[in-house]
Amino acid sequence: MSENVLTQPATSVPAHDPGTYRRLPAQSRPVDPAVVARLLAAEWERFTGWSGASGEHNLRASKTLPLGVTSSFQHWEPYPISVASARGAWLTDVDGNKLLDLSMGFGAMLVGHLHPTVVAHVTEALTSTGTLFVTPSPQATEMSERFCERFQLDMVRFTNSGTESLMYAIRAARAYTERKAIVKIEGGYHGGYDALQVSVKPGLDEIGPADAPTPQVPFDVEAGTVHVVAYNDLGQLTRVLEQHGRDIAALVVEPVIENLSIVVPDEGYLAAVRALCDAHGVVLIFDEVKTGLTAGYAGAAQRLGVTPDLITLAKSIGGGLPLAAFGGRRDVMEVVVDGRMAHFGTYNGNPLVMAAAKAVDEICTHEALAGAEAVNVRALDAINAVIDEYELPAHTVGLGVKGCVTWSTTPVRNYRDYKATDFGLAELSWLWGVNRGILTPPGLDEQWLVSLAHTDDDMATLVDDVHTLAQALRA
Numbered sequence: 001m002s003e004n005v006l007t008q009p010a011t012s013v014p015a016h017d018p019g020t021y022r023r024l025p026a027q028s029r030p031v032d033p034a035v036v037a038r039l040l041a042a043e044w045e046r047f048t049g050w051s052g053a054s055g056e057h058n059l060r061a062s063k064t065l066p067l068g069v070t071s072s073f074q075h076w077e078p079y080p081i082s083v084a085s086a087r088g089a090w091l092t093d094v095d096g097n098k099l100l101d102l103s104m105g106f107g108a109m110l111v112g113h114l115h116p117t118v119v120a121h122v123t124e125a126l127t128s129t130g131t132l133f134v135t136p137s138p139q140a141t142e143m144s145e146r147f148c149e150r151f152q153l154d155m156v157r158f159t160n161s162g163t164e165s166l167m168y169a170i171r172a173a174r175a176y177t178e179r180k181a182i183v184k185i186e187g188g189y190h191g192g193y194d195a196l197q198v199s200v201k202p203g204l205d206e207i208g209p210a211d212a213p214t215p216q217v218p219f220d221v222e223a224g225t226v227h228v229v230a231y232n233d234l235g236q237l238t239r240v241l242e243q244h245g246r247d248i249a250a251l252v253v254e255p256v257i258e259n260l261s262i263v264v265p266d267e268g269y270l271a272a273v274r275a276l277c278d279a280h281g282v283v284l285i286f287d288e289v290k291t292g293l294t295a296g297y298a299g300a301a302q303r304l305g306v307t308p309d310l311i312t313l314a315k316s317i318g319g320g321l322p323l324a325a326f327g328g329r330r331d332v333m334e335v336v337v338d339g340r341m342a343h344f345g346t347y348n349g350n351p352l353v354m355a356a357a358k359a360v361d362e363i364c365t366h367e368a369l370a371g372a373e374a375v376n377v378r379a380l381d382a383i384n385a386v387i388d389e390y391e392l393p394a395h396t397v398g399l400g401v402k403g404c405v406t407w408s409t410t411p412v413r414n415y416r417d418y419k420a421t422d423f424g425l426a427e428l429s430w431l432w433g434v435n436r437g438i439l440t441p442p443g444l445d446e447q448w449l450v451s452l453a454h455t456d457d458d459m460a461t462l463v464d465d466v467h468t469l470a471q472a473l474r475a
Helices: 033-050 052-061 116-129 138-151 162-177 234-247 269-280 299-304 330-337 351-363 366-390 415-419 423-434 456-474
Strands: 021-023 083-087 090-093 098-101 155-159 181-185 226-229 248-253 283-288 310-313 324-328 395-399 402-406
Touching: 021 366, 033 052, 033 423, 033 456, 098 456, 116 351, 138 155, 138 299, 138 310, 138 324, 138 351, 155 162, 155 330, 162 248, 162 283, 162 310, 162 324, 162 330, 181 234, 226 234, 234 248, 234 269, 248 269, 269 283, 283 299, 299 310, 324 330, 366 395, 366 402, 366 456, 423 456
Parallel strands: 181 226, 181 248, 248 283, 283 310
Antiparallel strands: 021 395, 083 090, 090 098, 155 324, 310 324, 395 402
8 A cells, every 4th residue: 555545444343342442544555664664673672782781680589580571571581671669650760861751651650650658658557557457457457448439339358459359259160150151352461370371462373263252272371161252242242141141250351451551341341241151040250450440530430331240459549559359249248257268368357468558549649640630631632743744553442540542443343353454553653662762561552651649741742752753754
């Protein structure tokens, strides 16, 4: 296709849920792959020129830490940036460079690094309350009451990670329904529990046709029976439930997918999923580990108006400390009460993380979160203007305080759509930002986060970054 040919987005795109943000370009022109390759080569050379101490640190760390990191996602070639400290919305790396943090721990740092209220509450716990009792405590009881009120849960249990919360939510669903199988979304990531490792970003050659996905199970996983369906495809879900519903305990889904950039639900999709689960007696689990408070005051479920049976939470609720939870309907959570499912954990609800959770609950008012979302929307709108001016083959998507640029002129509605996006442009866009002091996650499919510490001036840095990239692409 000629560089000068204008392309129009598809006109038959289903409407997206009105509680989400997605804006497609009116017209676009393709980008010459040779330009992308040339710019990428130059940007990788530039990267090694300013980040030498991070490279040295990675060599040291790799002797005792596999890949030199504490979580494999942190690694990229030739080496990742090593951060020495952080405050507010900014990081300082081991070279002494200042970087705008737009990853913010995938949402865990929603209130900002070293927020004074979090610091005060945690310091009080460290100096006056204690760090671990392994007994019931007023601190955990108070936070259970606060969580149930905010997220409209009947009962809740605390854990230490999103993986734990998803594992126990599935086990609760199995105990409640006396069924074993589960359904998950193709391409979806839900932590390290074996059953949820199925079809997490698999190769297209491994998963069969788009209208009848084949589950892809890694060799190291003992998954049990897991059915896989495409997001935003009610037909696939209907067929699976009609054929196997009597054996299916739960459907696990992020209400808005946030490991494939941001994939928003079609209008009416989640309500229809709710109805299908009800019809077949399947427990609906919303994985809100990444959405949570970043989607709004009470998470994506309330924002989008669909109530699951169980919700899992983590990241944004803990102010940077390791806190997670699962909870929901009383009759489902009663499996813990009557012993149908045992839930244990030495560190669950310890007073240190409860202090941080209380601080976050106090900080994240309706007004504070609405203000941060407004900053995000202004940035998205400004980036749209750049996309329009340079007729870039890209569009923006957002939810609450999160946003992303997706390098496609048509919407990404499921994993197969995601695999058709331009990963070369995605890599260049990410690296372009890193080289100009903007750190976003390295997966090429994540999103930025506007914390309560970010300002319009901070986000203008991101907008300027997109603008200079657009100029380079069209030079």
